[in-house]
Amino acid sequence: MSSPYLPLTRPTIDDATIAGVGEVLRSGWITSGPNVKELESKLSAACGGRPVRVFNSGTCTMEIALRIAGIGPGHEVITTPLSWVATSNVILEVGARPVFVDIDPVSRNIDLERVEAAITPATRAILPVDLAGLPVDRDRLYAIAKKHGLRVIEDAAQSFGSTWKGRRIGACGDFVSFSFHPNKNITTIEGGALVMNDEREAKLAEQYRLQGVVRSGFDGMEVELVGGKFNLTDVAARVGLGQLPHLEEFNAKRRELVRAYFELLEVPAVLELGLQLPPADFSQTNWHMFQVVLPEERLTLRRADVMAKLHAAGIGSGVHYPAIHLFAVYRRLGWKEGDVPIAERVCRNILTLPLFPAMTRGDVARVVENLTAILQAHCQS
Numbered sequence: 273m274s275s276p277y278l279p280l281t282r283p284t285i286d287d288a289t290i291a292g293v294g295e296v297l298r299s300g301w302i303t304s305g306p307n308v309k310e311l312e313s314k315l316s317a318a319c320g321g322r323p324v325r326v327f328n329s330g331t332c333t334m335e336i337a338l339r340i341a342g343i344g345p346g347h348e349v350i351t352t353p354l355s356w357v358a359t360s361n362v363i364l365e366v367g368a369r370p371v372f373v374d375i376d377p378v379s380r381n382i383d384l385e386r387v388e389a390a391i392t393p394a395t396r397a398i399l400p401v402d403l404a405g406l407p408v409d410r411d412r413l414y415a416i417a418k419k420h421g422l423r424v425i426e427d428a429a430q431s432f433g434s435t436w437k438g439r440r441i442g443a444c445g446d447f448v449s450f451s452f453h454p455n456k457n458i459t460t461i462e463g464g465a466l467v468m469n470d471e472r473e474a475k476l477a478e479q480y481r482l483q484g485v486v487r488s489g490f491d492g493m494e495v496e497l498v499g500g501k502f503n504l505t506d507v508a509a510r511v512g513l514g515q516l517p518h519l520e521e522f523n524a525k526r527r528e529l530v531r532a533y534f535e536l537l538e539v540p541a542v543l544e545l546g547l548q549l550p551p552a553d554f555s556q557t558n559w560h561m562f563q564v565v566l567p568e569e570r571l572t573l574r575r576a577d578v579m580a581k582l583h584a585a586g587i588g589s590g591v592h593y594p595a596i597h598l599f600a601v602y603r604r605l606g607w608k609e610g611d612v613p614i615a616e617r618v619c620r621n622i623l624t625l626p627l628f629p630a631m632t633r634g635d636v637a638r639v640v641e642n643l644t645a646i647l648q649a650h651c652q653s
């Protein structure tokens with residue numbers, strides 16, 4: 273009998289959470305309410321007591337951070353081309369210009385060595401991404417930001433539960449944005465959180481979250497800025513409250529599975545194929561994803577064919593991500609092939625393999641066996 277299909281990822285939701293969602297649905301209050309408040313206070317406790325507000329995505333969180341920082345038309349924001357397109361779409365959304373800086377081929381994160389050369393008088397912020405949960409060097413990042421008077425919006429969508437020098441991502445820094453999309457390490461179905469510096473920013477975030485409304489007394493209402501409709505429902509917040517206590521256990525399971533990936537992939541027969549593995553970081557990353565880079569020169573198959581063959585073997589895989597600057601919207605702004613060559617090469621060849629807490633070591637072995645067989649059959653020396 274063949275094994276069941278192994279998806280790229282899958283959330284783990286326990287029965288207590290499902291029962292809790294039922295209670296919220298029966299309670300008479302299903303949109304933003306007490307569960308949102310409780311989730312915010314628990315997230316704040318997890319982020320060193322800093323102010324946290326939750327939203328209905330990890331995209332609007334970054335847009336709102338940019339707005340609070342006063343970033344808009346005429347301004348530039350430095351970011352990475354290797355991310356989910358949300359990272360730079362929010363920069364366009366507020367009317368600013370994204371400036372893509374090439375990546376470090378080992379960490380696959382923005383290359384901080386190259387950031388200062390991209391700073392102009394119009395630069396207002398740096399928006400780095402912790403790809404796959406591997407933290408960008410916070411010491412160097414903030415040294416650059418401080419030297420040039422720039423704001424930082426950390427796109428930590430993938431790094432909830434990761435640490436930098438022993439401190440939780442979110443516990444320090446400037447703006448920190450998390451996503452709770454179902455693919456992330458914990459989920460609220462859709463949702464996100466923004467960690468801010470003070471109550472003034474948190475109050476602004478609340479206004480941007482809901483039509484700019486400020487209420488007072490029984491009947492007072494004022495609107496001083498144009499906000500959107502970005503609030504999280506209590507149903508979603510209840511899912512998050514059920515997920516949060518499992519974060520460490522989920523991340524420990526991810527680490528254990530990744531150790532198995534390394535054990536099985538770091539063998540001469542595989543390494544000599546030229547497959548590139550991620551940095552083996554077991555102290556700081558939450559292992560949001562396990563990504564390999566295929567050996568472009570030696571492979572006689574396209575990445576899509578590798579994915580099709582894995583799919584035929586009952587194994588899901590993914591591409592995280594195509595290079596953002598080469599999408600039509602960004603090409604129209606003048607970006608082109610060759611602008612950030614290291615990122616382009618990695619983006620052409622990167623492949624995400626299945627990784628989620630409910631997987632087993634046997635699943636990892638099955639992925640490695642199939643991937644190795646495909647590469648061995650289609651690699652020239």
Ligand SMILES: *Cc1c(COP(=O)(O)O)cnc(C)c1O
Pocket residue numbers: 328329330331332355356358359401427429430451452453462463464
């Ligand atoms: C998931 C993700 C986002 C966006 O989060 P949503 O909650 O889907 O809006 C942004 N940036 C990165 C790097 C992500 O992985």
